[in-house]
Amino acid sequence: MRLNMSSLALIQRVMWLLILALQVVILLIMTGKKQYRDFPAIYLYLLIGLAESPLLYFVYVTKGFESAAAYWTAEIAQGVVVLARWLAVCEICYNILGQFRGVWALTWRALFAFGAVALSAAVLFGGHDYTRLISTFDLGLEFSIATALVVFFTFTRFYDIPVSAALRSIGVAFCMYSCFRAFNDTILQTFLKNYAATWSVIDGLTYLATLTLIGGAVVVYQKAQASEPALLPSGTYAAVIPQANDRLVNLNERLRQMLKPRIGGKI
Amino acid sequence: MSALLVTFGVLVAGLLAVLVWSSGRKPRTGCAAATPEECFTSPCHHLANLTQIRQAFEVADLDYLAARGGRVVAKRVKGDRRRVGIAYLNGLRGEFDRLMEATARIAAFSPEVQAKQEWRRFRLALEFRLRYSVLRLKFAVGALSFHGLRDLASMLSTLAVELESTMGELAAAAALGHNPSRSAQT
Numbered sequence: 370m371r372l373n374m375s376s377l378a379l380i381q382r383v384m385w386l387l388i389l390a391l392q393v394v395i396l397l398i399m400t401g402k403k404q405y406r407d408f409p410a411i412y413l414y415l416l417i418g419l420a421e422s423p424l425l426y427f428v429y430v431t432k433g434f435e436s437a438a439a440y441w442t443a444e445i446a447q448g449v450v451v452l453a454r455w456l457a458v459c460e461i462c463y464n465i466l467g468q469f470r471g472v473w474a475l476t477w478r479a480l481f482a483f484g485a486v487a488l489s490a491a492v493l494f495g496g497h498d499y500t501r502l503i504s505t506f507d508l509g510l511e512f513s514i515a516t517a518l519v520v521f522f523t524f525t526r527f528y529d530i531p532v533s534a535a536l537r538s539i540g541v542a543f544c545m546y547s548c549f550r551a552f553n554d555t556i557l558q559t560f561l562k563n564y565a566a567t568w569s570v571i572d573g574l575t576y577l578a579t580l581t582l583i584g585g586a587v588v589v590y591q592k593a594q595a596s597e598p599a600l601l602p603s604g605t606y607a608a609v610i611p612q613a614n615d616r617l618v619n620l621n622e623r624l625r626q627m628l629k630p631r632i633g634g635k636i
Numbered sequence: 637m638s639a640l641l642v643t644f645g646v647l648v649a650g651l652l653a654v655l656v657w658s659s660g661r662k663p664r665t666g667c668a669a670a671t672p673e674e675c676f677t678s679p680c681h682h683l684a685n686l687t688q689i690r691q692a693f694e695v696a697d698l699d700y701l702a703a704r705g706g707r708v709v710a711k712r713v714k715g716d717r718r719r720v721g722i723a724y725l726n727g728l729r730g731e732f733d734r735l736m737e738a739t740a741r742i743a744a745f746s747p748e749v750q751a752k753q754e755w756r757r758f759r760l761a762l763e764f765r766l767r768y769s770v771l772r773l774k775f776a777v778g779a780l781s782f783h784g785l786r787d788l789a790s791m792l793s794t795l796a797v798e799l800e801s802t803m804g805e806l807a808a809a810a811a812l813g814h815n816p817s818r819s820a821q822t
Contacts, residue, residue, distance in 0.1 A: 471749035478751070494643070512647075519651050522658035527758070528744040529737060537659055544655050548648045555644040598745060606746035610753050613739050616795040617760040623791055624767040 384573040385422060391580045392419045398587050407592060410460035411539065411583070414453040421446045444503045451510045454543065458514055461540050462521050465532050468598055471606065476524045480517045487516035491551070508554035511547040518544035535590035542582035549575040718776070725772055731792050732768075736761050 405412040432438040466473045491509035702710035
């Protein structure tokens with residue numbers, strides 16, 4: 370079944386209403402549970418997202434949908450929203466890993482490096498002409514958020530750091546949203562205006578799914594009662610890990626020798 | 637479809653795949669301890685079985701069976717022993733995973749970690765896993781001797797014992813209020 374422009378517009382309006390309602394509900398829950406203390410950046414991100422729609426509506430009504438003011442307001446607002454999401458992502462990462470000081474010091478540098486590489490790659494290879502510049506930058510930011518979150522979850526798995534279901538859910542929601550948005554932006558880059566309406570609907574749907582996951586997470590989230598983990602004495606790492614790594618070198622060397630063809634003693 | 641679309645599509649699919657993998661639970665290796673010290677309490681389970689495994693690899697046994705019981709019996713026994721050997725190899729891999737988990741915990745619970753050492757450990761563990769996979773494959777087709785397996789087992793045991801003893805020293809030094817790095821290096 371092919372959707373025409375009027376059906377797309379209708380779907381879009383219904384979706385906007387649903388998104389607004391969900392944003393209000395999540396913010397009310399977070400306010401009621403005083404979660405803005407634990408997650409100020411996520412709270413701010415949702416507030417900015419909530420304020421974005423009325424602002425755009427006001428500009429569209431007063432200046433016109435096709436005006437330069439409407440175009441720049443939408444783009445700048447989008448930029449602010451993406452940066453707020455970056456902050457929210459940093460907050461999630463810090464909430465999960467911040468207590469593990471040594472690993473966190475390593476992780477945030479890695480996240481910064483991977484995020485910067487992803488952003489640079491997307492901006493460099495995403496097309497350069499003027500009409501695509503902002504969506505290219507948006508694509509780059511989304512791609513860097515997704516990459517940073519994937520690297521972050523890989524770190525938590527590697528170090529076996531416990532992650533609460535609620536925080537994991539928010540992280541996964543942000544990562545999936547950024548992935549879909551980056552891909553959606555890429556399709557937009559390719560087909561431009563022919564895809565604009567569909568792009569908007571898909572974007573709305575993925576945002577709705579993201580909000581649903583965040584909503585579920587803020588409902589079930591309970592602040593951990595446990596205090597900070599007891600860290601090992603400062604010299605432990607230097608005493609154990611290099612030694613273990615040296616042993617691993619020997620072990621690998623042994624394996625390498627075992628893999629060489631040899632004569633006799635086979636089963 | 638443009639190359640850009642395909643490239644980003646593949647990248648996004650890859651990111652989502654890694655996300656699914658990384659956000660899943662790590663398979664437990666039996667080291668579900670709350671602190672890293674507890675991971676070293678009972679290493680080297682495999683050492684107790686080393687003698688039996690050695691016996692299972694004796695070529696003379698198989699020659700004897702082939703001479704007395706015939707080729708069919710010898711072949712069956714050989715297959716059984718190979719399965720036992722593979723199970724032993726899996727046990728060694730489990731031991732290695734437990735040790736890696738313990739070292740990851742030490743890093744996680746340390747106030748400072750060195751990026752160089754972490755990268756080295758990650759690379760070496762990856763190298764071990766790759767080589768182990770090839771080794772297991774070779775073992776499954778019967779192209780491996782007991783000597784190699786014995787060496788591998790003893791090296792894993794040495795690593796486990798060394799880590800355990802270092803952790804013990806550190807715990808003792810911490811209890812006495814000494815500098816743990818100094819006592820471990822001497």
